Amino acid sequence: MTTTNRRTNLNLIAFLFLVLTFSLSTVKTEELGARTAADQGMNQVDTDLSAKIRREIMANDELSTSAKNVQIIVYSGKVDLKGSVDKAWEKKWIEKEAIREAGLKNVNSELSIKN
Secondary structure (H helix, E strand, O other): OOHHHHHHHHHHHHHHHHHHHHHHHOOOHHHHOOOOHHHOOOOHHHHHHHHHHHHHHHHOOOOOHHHHOOEEEEEOOEEEEEEEEOOHHHHHHHHHHHHHHHOHHHEEEEEEEOO
């Protein structure tokens, strides 16, 4: 093998290594469960599910303003709840409503209770 061919092969191997490394390091947010509001599904099923959960939350006059402002992100039928609430019962109540609408396996809660 000539020096030029060897150098070309090494360059190709280095390039492929970089491509592989980059592709393995970029994981979609939905694979990690770390969705943001920008990930909200725009299909009718996702928007309807999000709206149902939001209506239930807004209809409960006992919930604090913090609880009424939690993020509800729905993507492909999966619900992510994010934000802070004032009381532990609010967290449980919101999670229960989301589970009632979406099913237990489809709800990921990242709700926290303010200190």
